[in-house]
Amino acid sequence: MDKKRLLVGVVLFGSLWGLSEVVLGSYLRDSSLPAGAIMTGIFAVGLMMMTRVLYRQPGMQLGMGLVAGGLRLFNPFVGCFICSAIAIMAEGAFFELIWYRMSRDLNELHKPTMSISMGVISAYTLYVLGFIVTQVLTPLLSSAGFHFENLVMFLPQILSKGLFAALLGGITVPVTLLLKNVDVSHVADKIYYTASLSVSALCWVAVILNTFLMLSA
Amino acid sequence: MGKERLIPLVAMVLLLVGSFSSLYVYTVEGNISKADAISINGHSYTMDQIFSLTKQRTIITDDGNFSGAALDDLVEKTGVSCGSCHTYTIIGSDGYSKTVKWENMQHGVLTEGKKVVFLNLPKAFRVRNVISIEVK
Numbered sequence: 001m002d003k004k005r006l007l008v009g010v011v012l013f014g015s016l017w018g019l020s021e022v023v024l025g026s027y028l029r030d031s032s033l034p035a036g037a038i039m040t041g042i043f044a045v046g047l048m049m050m051t052r053v054l055y056r057q058p059g060m061q062l063g064m065g066l067v068a069g070g071l072r073l074f075n076p077f078v079g080c081f082i083c084s085a086i087a088i089m090a091e092g093a094f095f096e097l098i099w100y101r102m103s104r105d106l107n108e109l110h111k112p113t114m115s116i117s118m119g120v121i122s123a124y125t126l127y128v129l130g131f132i133v134t135q136v137l138t139p140l141l142s143s144a145g146f147h148f149e150n151l152v153m154f155l156p157q158i159l160s161k162g163l164f165a166a167l168l169g170g171i172t173v174p175v176t177l178l179l180k181n182v183d184v185s186h187v188a189d190k191i192y193y194t195a196s197l198s199v200s201a202l203c204w205v206a207v208i209l210n211t212f213l214m215l216s217a
Numbered sequence: 218m219g220k221e222r223l224i225p226l227v228a229m230v231l232l233l234v235g236s237f238s239s240l241y242v243y244t245v246e247g248n249i250s251k252a253d254a255i256s257i258n259g260h261s262y263t264m265d266q267i268f269s270l271t272k273q274r275t276i277i278t279d280d281g282n283f284s285g286a287a288l289d290d291l292v293e294k295t296g297v298s299c300g301s302c303h304t305y306t307i308i309g310s311d312g313y314s315k316t317v318k319w320e321n322m323q324h325g326v327l328t329e330g331k332k333v334v335f336l337n338l339p340k341a342f343r344v345r346n347v348i349s350i351e352v353k
Contacts, residue, residue, distance in 0.1 A: 083339070101220070108220055117228035124231045138341040139315070147316035150306070154313050160242045163235030170228075 001055060001185050005192065009051060009184070010060050012196040014067025015203035017047045021068060021088060022075040022207050034164055040091070040130065041123040041168025048095045049122075049176040054184050056104040058096065065092015074207050083137040087130045094129050098122050106177070115174040123169020127162040246310060255331070256349040257295045267327065270294045274326050276336040283334040285326035288350075292322065297352055306351040307333050309344040316353075317342065 020043045028035035048061040069089035073082070098121060102108060109115040132151065135158075139146040184192070218226075254261045262270075267286050271294055274287040289300060297303065301319040308314040317325070317335065324336035333344045 083341075108224075111221070113225050114221065117225040120228040120231060121224065124235065134341070138339050142338050142342070144315070144317045144321050144338055144342065147304075147306075150314045150316055153308070154311075156238045156241050156245075157312050159234055159238035163232070163239055166228075166231060166235055 001057065005185070006055060006057055006060060007063075008193060008196045008200075009055055010063035011067055011200045013047050013051050013060075014064035015071060015200040017043060017064055018068035018071025018088070019203040019206060020047075021072055021084075022210065026075075034161065036131065037127060037161060037165035037168060040127040041165040042172055044088075044091050044126060045095075045119065045123045045169045046172045046176055048092070049119075049173055050179060052099065052102075053106065053176055053179045054182060056106075058099065058104070061095045061099075062092045065089045065095075068092070071204065071207055074204075075211055082141060083134050086137055087134045090133045091126045091130045094126050095122060098125060106180070109173075109177060112174060115177055116170045119169035119171065119173030120166045121169075122173065124162045124166035127165035128158055131158045131161070242312070245312065255327075255347055257292065258297060258350070258352040260295060262295065264329065264331070267291060268329070276324065276326055276334060278334065278336065280340075283326055283328055283332075285328035285334075288322040288325035288327060288333065289319070291327060292350065292352065303352045306349075306353060307344045307347055308349040308351065310346040310348050313344055315342045315344055 021039060024043070025035050025039050028038055048064060051057075051060045051064065066089055069085040069087075069092075072085040072088055099118075102118075109118060135151050135154070136146055139150070253265075254263050255267065256262075257267075271286040271290045273284060274290075275282055275284040288305075292305065293300060300322065304316050304318055305322055306314055306316045317338065321335050321338055321342075325333060325338075327333050327347065331345070331347045333342075333347055335342050
């Protein structure tokens with residue numbers, strides 16, 4: 001697949017991820033639901049896995065993390081937004097590392113045991129490492145400073161909360177693999193670029209509008 | 218060891234880590250007293266004592282106003298003579314803890330719902346269901 005198509009794919013799926021983090025993530029947090037586990041186990045793993053299946057191109061997920069994290073920076077209303085943005089970018093990088101040894105056609109995942117296991121590994125690792133990145137960066141960028149003992153004391157909670165993300169990931173990856181026979185390279189250029197860029201633009205406009213709405217509220 | 222054996226094994230280990238951590242957290246939280254008291258610098262105070270001892274403060278954040286006992290006044294009234302000489306670790310019942318400086322305490326409140334909120338720190342520094350404030 002040509003690089004222009006891949007780049008547009010990165011922007012599209014990264015924007016969808018960023019939008020879901022900003023809008024849905026905030027809604028889930030306000031509703032006292034396990035937002036982090038749901039966002040990682042379903043949206044982060046699901047969208048990154050979707051691009052692995054549809055485009056079969058390693059490296060895209062790192063780019064998606066950069067786009068999603070970039071979009072997160074435009075919504076500076078939930079906690080330390082720079083830290084959240086970096087945590088999202090880090091999730092993209094961790095996903096690349098976890099899936100580094102997998103073949104492009106993902107033929108290792110034909111058995112349900114393998115796809116479920118990869119879902120569990122991906123979601124649990126991304127959740128735990130993403131949480132740790134945020135817990136380290138937020139104090140570092142504040143006037144209080146980072147204290148290692150604070151992280152150690154809360155580590156059992158982080159490892160415990162990751163269990164729900166892992167279970168969700170164990171469902172998300174096998175479901176995403178149902179897209180294995182979809183070939184995006186057969187979509188006509190005009191439709192592909194128009195649809196992808198329009199949806200991406202909508203995501204960015206929605207986040208920026210949300211920011212202005214919150215500012216004027 | 219091939220991928221077909223290694224990957225399910227790693228997944229099982231992670232699930233076990235998550236399960237045992239949940240068990241540990243559940244046990245520890247279950248053992249924490251549900252009494253209406255907070256340990257401050259090694260001494261136990263009820264919420265009524267805390268609110269009768271200290272002056273009140275309201276802070277305005279981007280997600281609302283929070284009123285409660287002024288944290289700097291609270292530690293002073295409970296026996297800390299040199300506030301700026303120490304750091305303060307706020308610990309919640311779930312083990313969540315945050316260590317802050319005196320300048321942060323001067324802009325922080327302990328609400329009636331036992332939640333600590335700081336004006337000049339990100340939301341990650343909010344500790345719910347506070348059980349202890351350690352002076353270091």
